Every structure is written in structure tokens, then in C-alpha cells.
Amino acid sequence: MSIAAKVGNHILSILHLCFSKLLNRKANDNNPQHPTIGFLNSAQPEIPHPGDMAADGDGIKHRSLTANGINIHVAEKGEGPVVLFVHGFPELWYSWRHQILALSALGYRVIAPDMRGYGGTDAPPEARDYTMCHIVGDLVALLDALGVEQVFLVGHDWGAMVAWNFCLFRPDRVKALVNLSVAFSPRKPGRRPLDALRFAYGDDYYICRFQVPGEIEAEIVEAGGAEKVLRKFFAYRHPGPLYLPKGALKDSVPLPEWLTQEDFAYYCKQFEQKGFTGGLNYYRAINLNWEIMAPWTGAQVKVPVKFIVGELDLTYHMPGVQDYIHKGGMKKDVPFLQEAVILEGVGHFLQQEKPDEISKHIYDFIQNF
Numbered sequence: 010m011s012i013a014a015k016v017g018n019h020i021l022s023i024l025h026l027c028f029s030k031l032l033n034r035k036a037n038d039n040n041p042q043h044p045t046i047g048f049l050n051s052a053q054p055e056i057p058h059p060g061d062m063a064a065d066g067d068g069i070k071h072r073s074l075t076a077n078g079i080n081i082h083v084a085e086k087g088e089g090p091v092v093l094f095v096h097g098f099p100e101l102w103y104s105w106r107h108q109i110l111a112l113s114a115l116g117y118r119v120i121a122p123d124m125r126g127y128g129g130t131d132a133p134p135e136a137r138d139y140t141m142c143h144i145v146g147d148l149v150a151l152l153d154a155l156g157v158e159q160v161f162l163v164g165h166d167w168g169a170m171v172a173w174n175f176c177l178f179r180p181d182r183v184k185a186l187v188n189l190s191v192a193f194s195p196r197k198p199g200r201r202p203l204d205a206l207r208f209a210y211g212d213d214y215y216i217c218r219f220q221v222p223g224e225i226e227a228e229i230v231e232a233g234g235a236e237k238v239l240r241k242f243f244a245y246r247h248p249g250p251l252y253l254p255k256g257a258l259k260d261s262v263p264l265p266e267w268l269t270q271e272d273f274a275y276y277c278k279q280f281e282q283k284g285f286t287g288g289l290n291y292y293r294a295i296n297l298n299w300e301i302m303a304p305w306t307g308a309q310v311k312v313p314v315k316f317i318v319g320e321l322d323l324t325y326h327m328p329g330v331q332d333y334i335h336k337g338g339m340k341k342d343v344p345f346l347q348e349a350v351i352l353e354g355v356g357h358f359l360q361q362e363k364p365d366e367i368s369k370h371i372y373d374f375i376q377n378f
Contacts, residue, residue, distance in 0.1 A: 069109060073129065076150035077143070082129025083151070084121045087113025090184075091157050092375065093148065094121040095175075097166020097190075098288045099242055100358075101128045101279055103272070104165070107364030108371065115372055120160075122151060124168065126287020128279045134286065136222070136293035140301060141174040144291075149179055158182070161375040165189040165360055167291050174302075176310045185313040185378050187371050189359055191324050192316060192334055195342050196306045201296045209328065215251045219292040225253075226286055232258035235280035236273075243268055246356040248326040267362040310343045315374040317367065319355030348374070 065071065069086045084102040086109050094105040102121040109119045123130040125139065125147050133139070148171070152160065162183050164172030169191035176183050197205075207217050219225055229238050237258050244262045245251055264273055316334070318325045325331065333339050340346050350370060352359060360367045 067106075067110060069106075071129075074151060074154045076154045077147045079125060079131035079133070079147065081125075081131070081147060081151055082123040083155075084109065085119065086110070087116070087118045089116045089118050090375075091118045091120060091160045092371070093152070093157075093160040093162050094119065095148070095162070095164040095168030095171050096121070096124055096127070097164075097168045098291065099239060099276075099280065099285065100166070100168075101276065103128075103275055103279075104358070104361060105163075106272075108163070108360060108368050111365070111368035112372065117161075117375075120151075120155065120157075122148075124171075126283075126290060128283060132283060132287035133290075136290040137297065139287075139290040139294045141171065141178075141298050142301065144171050145175045145178050148175060149182065152182065159184050161185055161187070161371075161378070163187045163189070163371060164191075166191060166357070167288075170194075173310060176312045177305050177308055180310075180312050183312045185315075185375055186310075187315045187317070187374055189317050189367070190319070190322055190357055192318070192330055193310060193339055193343050196299065196302050198303070198306055202299050203296045210250050210252075213252045213254045215253045216292050216295070218253045219289050222286075222293065225289065226284065228255065228258055229285060235277050235285070237261075238285065239273070239276050239280065240264060243273075243358060245323070246321050248321050248323055250327075251323055265356075265358075265362070267358070309341075310345075312345060313378065314343050314346045315348045315350070315370065316343075316346065317350040317352065317359065317370055319352050319357060319359045319362070321354065321356045322359070323357060325351070 067086075069084050071082065071084055073080050073082050075081075082102070084105075092112050094102070094108065096102060096104045102123050105119075105121045109121055113119045125144055126132040152158075159182055162172050162175060162185070164170070164186075166189075169188040172186055172188055173191075173193050176186055203216070203220070206214060210217070212218070229235070232238070237260075240262050241253075241258060241260070244265050246265070264270070316339070318334075325334075334349050339349070352363060352366070355363055
């Protein structure tokens with residue numbers, strides 16, 4: 010057995026041991042910050058899925074696989090070394106449509122799932138089913154179901170956070186990582202992250218507004234449905250924090266230039282059918298994730314990494330982030346960080362705003378391994 014495989018197995022053993030008490034504890038199911046945890050597995054009701062290996066007009070194949078107790082919709086194209094794309098909020102596999110075509114044409118097998126809670130993948134209703142253990146567990150089980158041993162991992166937004174944790178949990182499964190938008194954030198044992206965000210930005214900060222189950226979902230319906238909230242997020246280019254006071258979703262904003270009406274219609278259709286609760290549950294599990302990640306306090310990400318962020322991305326302007334990236338903090342926590350790229354004049358959804366540039370950055374990095 011290789012050293013990497015031994016490390017991965019050792020990490021899994023620690024994971025089981027460290028969470029055993031949490032798994033058996035009684036919790037108040039009405040409090041999303043202190044629920045019980047179903048370790049890497051949660052059987053849920055089935056929902057309709059695309060047909061097995063049906064192909065669209067671009068030759069992208071779609072199928073549904075059962076992995077980690079849920080049904081996961083996967084988009085695939087190409088042959089060769091595997092690139093696994095992990096999307097964020099409020100997105101879908103479709104957010105990687107440009108990179109799927111580009112990387113598959115360059116000799117890679119590209120896999121882009123709808124993440125737990127999104128699109129054609131099952132959406133458990135409770136926030137307790139959206140910990141990093143569940144989400145990373147979904148991806149590991151998906152790779153096992155596909156017969157894939159190692160991947161080049163690419164994440165964005167929440168997908169970037171999932172990718173960082175994937176590398177902490179299972180570095181043996183990752184050849185190299187390209188992460189977009191969200192820098193690594195080491196666990197701070199002194200304060201729960203949601204409490205810190207509320208202290209820094211107040212109750213109208215978008216993450217704080219997402220916390221009460223059903224509340225923001227009702228406001229989305231009242232504002233006119235998925236179209237309004239998707240426009241709000243996709244069009245946001247201000248480098249400052251995003252606030253969502255009550256009634257803000259009713260404001261009408263134009264689509265960004267990089268998003269066609271046809272592409273936007275696809276997002277709207279998927280979110281009208283599935284709703285937003287699954288995606289919002291990632292935010293509602295923030296403090297729970299902080300709790301269960303205690304064993305990884307001080308842990309380093311030890312895979313080769315390239316990090317890319319837009320100059321206008323709100324994540325790049327959070328307090329301390331730029332100093333962390335540029336003054337050695339991130340390099341300390343991610344010792345094999347090889348490059349940090351800041352794209353001038355680019356916002357948060359950089360893989361869609363600058364698709365060719367991002368595809369080239371990914372290819373130029375992963376071809377070295």
C-alpha cells in the first residue's frame with residue numbers, strides 16, 4: 010500500500026473515532042446548529058433523474074448514480090485522466106459547461122455532478138445532512154461508483170470549500186487541486202464562524218439571513234421565485250459584503266453580460282423544480298461543520314494547489330483575506346501552493362465570466378502532473 014493510501018485510511022479511522030460520540034448523542038432536531046449527524050450516509054426519498062447515460066447536443070453524457078445513500082446526477086465527457094468539478098451556490102453542474110467542453114477536448118475525462126441539494130441530485134431536507142462529512146462522502150462514493158481512483162479536483166465557491174476539505178480528508182484521492190474564489194480558511198477554535206460573521210456584518214448579511222429554515226425560502230416565493238434570487242447573485246460584482254434585508258429580493262437587476270437568456274433559463278427551471286433549501290442548508294450547517302472539524306484544527310492541505318480569484322469577488326475583500334493570500338499565511342497552511350492568481354476586473358463567477366481564461370489556467374496547471 011502506498012504512503013498516500015495509508016494516510017487516507019488513517020484519516021478515515023480518525024474520522025470514525027472522533028465522531029462516534031457525536032453520532033450517538035441526542036439532539037434537538039428543531040435546532041439546525043446542534044443536530045445529530047449521519048456519518049457520510051443518509052438515505053432519502055428518490056426524485057426523478059435524467060436517464061442513464063443520455064447525451065445532450067454537446068456530447069455531454071448524463072446519468073444518475075446511487076452513492077453514499079443518495080442519487081447523484083452526473084454530467085460527463087471525454088476520456089483520459091479524470092477532472093472532478095465541484096460547484097457552489099446558487100449553481101449546478103452547468104456552471105462548468107465551458108470547462109467540460111474545453112478540458113474534454115484536451116484529453117481529459119471530465120465529471121461534474123449536481124451537488125447534494127441541487128438539480129438532479131437528491132436534496133435531504135435537514136441541515137444536519139449537509140456537513141462536510143456528507144458532502145465529501147458523496148464525492149468519494151461517487152468516484153468509487155465510477156471506478157476512479159484519483160482525480161484532478163476543481164472547486165468554486167462552496168465547491169472550493171468542499172474541495173479544501175476533500176484534500177484534508179482524502180489526499181490520497183487527489184492528484185492536484187485548482188480552487189476558485191474561496192481561499193483556504195483554517196479552523197479557528199476560539200469562535201464559531203456564524204457567530205463571527207454576525208458580529209462583523211450584522212443580521213442582514215446574506216449568510217445570517219439564510220439561517221432560519223423556511224424564512225428566506227418564503228421570501229423567494231414572495232419576490233417572484235427563482236429568477237429574482239438568481240439574478241441577485243449572478244449580477245453581484247461589488248467587492249463589499251452582500252446584504253439581503255427583507256424585501257431586497259424584489260429588486261429587479263439585469264443579467265450580467267456573461268450569462269445568456271438561454272443559460273439563465275436553464276438555471277431558473279432547475280431551481281424552480283428543486284427549490285433552494287438544499288443549497289441553503291450548506292450555510293445552515295456552518296457552525297455544525299466547525300464543531301465536527303475540531304480534529305483538523307491546524308491541519309495542512311498537502312496536495313499541489315493553484316488558487317484563482319477575481320479582483321471584484323466579495324470573498325477576496327473579506328477582512329484579512331488579501332493579507333492571508335499574499336503575505337505567507339496561506340502558503341503556511343497550504344505548503345504545496347504553487348500559484349495564486351488574481352484576475353483583474355473579474356467578479357465571483359469567474360469560470361463563467363472568463364471561461365476560456367479559466368480553462369487555460371486549469372489545463373496549464375494539471376498538465377504538469
